[in-house]
Amino acid sequence: FSGQPENKxxxxxxxxxxxGQRGFVLSRRPMSFPKDVGWSRVAVTGGYGYLIASNLEVAAWRTFLSPQGEAGHIAEYEDAAHGVYRAAQFSGDRLEACVFIGPAKDTPSWDAVKTAFAAETISDEQRRLLLSGKSADGVANDGPVVCACFGVGRNAICGAIAQGARSAADIGAKLKAGTNCGSCIPELKRLIAQTDVAQPMEASAAS
Incomplete structure (x- = not known):
């Protein structure tokens, strides 16, 4: 029974x-964001992951990590002319938090950064490359996130399909995508359908 039926x-x-901007945040603790920042939380190993979108000036992100937790060494990269800001907070050899923000048309990938974040410690090489978003050990780029619940990217899903996954359930068994809220299942089915259409065309061309 609704106590306020008139509201309906x-x-x-x-x-x-x-x-105009998109990016991500990884942190060992829950984060809070400015009111004009759109965000969604994504499951990641080792802490909290957020996909973010905003129209803030690059300068507004400079103090984002500092007030959030304990003091630690913060490394930064900024290219204000191109709307890029990246920062990482370390405690010893451990990555505590990071923020990557850039133009929406060129959203930074978080695959290599998530790998470093999941580790208890990171190497000097990983630390040196971190703000570039590149991996020291050849981690593949999973592509745009399709399953926000488990942070599964398009490239990873297409890889599973190429390896024989032919249903959303198959993909879920391999990658967990589609096994929580289910909102990405239509996209999983679309990617499977694209592959099923492409394969007969390739076979026809070969014959």
Whole structure:
């Protein structure tokens, strides 16, 4: 029983919001964001992962990590002219938190950074390469995130399909994608369908 039935008749309107920046945050503890930043939490190993979108100036991110937790060494990279800001906070040889933000058309990949974050300690080489987003050990780029619940990217899903996954359940068994909220299942099915269509075309061309 609703105690406020009149609210059901209240007109509302929604409209799309365009964000100029996109990126991610990884942290050992829950994070809070400025009110104008859109974010979604993603399951990651070792802490908390967030995909973020905003229209803030690059300068607004400079103090983002400092107030969030204990003091530690912070390494930064900034290219204000191109709207890029990256920072990582370390405690000894451990990555405690990081923020990567850049133009929406060129969203930074977090695959190599997630690998470093999941480790208890990181090597000097990993630390040196961290803000570049590159891996010291050849970690593949998983591509744009399709399953936000488990942080599974498009490239990883396409790889599973190429290895024989032919249903959303198959992909879920391999990567966990689609096994929580289920909102990505239509996209999983679409990727499978694209592969199923492409294979007969390739076979026809070969014959």
């Amino acid at each position: 008749a209240t007109p509302v309107a929604i409209e799309a919001v365009t964000f």
